[in-house]
Amino acid sequence: MGLVFNCVYLARGGGRFFDDLSLDLRERRIGLVGDNGSGKSTLLRLANGLLLPERGEVIANGRHTTQAGRGLHADVGFVFQNPDHQIIFPTVGEEVAFGLIEGGQTAAQARAAAGDLLASHGCAGWIDRAIRDLSEGQKQLVCILAILATEPKILLLDEPFSSLDLPTRLSLSARLARLPQQIVMASHDLDLLHDFDRVIWLEKGQVRADGVPSQVLPDYRAHAAARGALMLESGTA
Numbered sequence: 375m376g377l378v379f380n381c382v383y384l385a386r387g388g389g390r391f392f393d394d395l396s397l398d399l400r401e402r403r404i405g406l407v408g409d410n411g412s413g414k415s416t417l418l419r420l421a422n423g424l425l426l427p428e429r430g431e432v433i434a435n436g437r438h439t440t441q442a443g444r445g446l447h448a449d450v451g452f453v454f455q456n457p458d459h460q461i462i463f464p465t466v467g468e469e470v471a472f473g474l475i476e477g478g479q480t481a482a483q484a485r486a487a488a489g490d491l492l493a494s495h496g497c498a499g500w501i502d503r504a505i506r507d508l509s510e511g512q513k514q515l516v517c518i519l520a521i522l523a524t525e526p527k528i529l530l531l532d533e534p535f536s537s538l539d540l541p542t543r544l545s546l547s548a549r550l551a552r553l554p555q556q557i558v559m560a561s562h563d564l565d566l567l568h569d570f571d572r573v574i575w576l577e578k579g580q581v582r583a584d585g586v587p588s589q590v591l592p593d594y595r596a597h598a599a600a601r602g603a604l605m606l607e608s609g610t611a
């Protein structure tokens with residue numbers, strides 16, 4: 375289990391972004407924090423092979439992401455920040471069952487398992503609902519369940535709870551906390567990360583701080599407060 379970034383270089387928007395980034399991510403719960411554009415989503419996309427480094431290497435659960443394919447995607451589940459970037463099927467049942475069919479289940483087995491999973495998350499009767507009729511938060515929940523269904527060894531979550539209502543957020547985060555898998559989660563909601571094993575604060579593609587939440591989160595909060603005050607003063611907020 376684990377994610378290794380070795381001397382990764384990646385340009386974004388025409389310029390150097392990650393330059394010689396090395397990280398050894400082995401802890402069970404790792405949070406990513408940082409201002410907008412600091413590189414959280416880019417790091418997660420590198421981790422599951424959606425983006426490839428221009429130099430260096432990323433190894434996820436022992437596999438080089440350059441050799442991506444079904445094996446990598448079975449090992450590394452990714453919940454996108456925007457559900458519309460993830461959802462490919464017209465109905466909830468098809469979306470949740472897809473990964474199970476890819477994993478070898480028959481369509482009937484996958485549909486039954488999808489129905490059970492939905493029911494156990496308060497979504498009984500959702501199986502034939504059209505995705506287009508769901509709210510943003512409901513879509514986000516379907517995306518999370520579709521990935522959880524496949525039981526990947528590493529879960530990458532990019533702002534997974536931003537549209538979820540409070541009860542769903544609380545129940546899902548409690549469920550995630552109990553999962554044995556490694557979780558790497560980007561979040562602007564720092565409260566979700568306080569009991570994680572490690573938090574990495576990114577700033578413009580660089581690691582500004584890396585440590586336990588009790589060290590990193592107060593420093594990031596202080597930075598955010600100072601930056602917010604500056605934005606207010608200069609009229610950019």
Ligand SMILES: Nc1ncnc2c1ncn2[C@@H]1O[C@H](COP(=O)(O)OP(=O)(O)OP(=O)(O)O)[C@@H](O)[C@H]1O
Nearest residue numbers: 386387391408409410411412413414415416417455
């Ligand atoms: N598709 C893209 N093409 C080129 N540059 C991109 C692309 N997506 C993001 N970037 C740039 O990469 C940098 C990192 O963006 P990224 O989305 O990783 O930040 P983030 O920390 O996830 O931000 P947010 O908190 O807003 O989600 C930013 O400078 C951004 O402008």
